[in-house]
Amino acid sequence: MTEETTFEFEKAMERLEQIVAAFDSGEMTLREMEASFVEGMELIKKCSAYLDEVDLRVRTLSEAGAEQTANTI
Numbered sequence: 001m002t003e004e005t006t007f008e009f010e011k012a013m014e015r016l017e018q019i020v021a022a023f024d025s026g027e028m029t030l031r032e033m034e035a036s037f038v039e040g041m042e043l044i045k046k047c048s049a050y051l052d053e054v055d056l057r058v059r060t061l062s063e064a065g066a067e068q069t070a071n072t073i
Helices: 003-025 030-072
Strands: none
């Protein structure tokens, strides 16, 4: 995980918030809503995959730490 990846995640989340706010405003055309929906779904897919990767890394590190602790006792 790099700072750049983390920044992109944060940027994606900010963009999702913008999309939701635009939908809530009720001022979008149907074409804009469709394009924003597609963009939002792609962002959600990427964010979800990133979070799955982070979860796996955290679990791996936690298990390794627990093993190391158990071996030193």
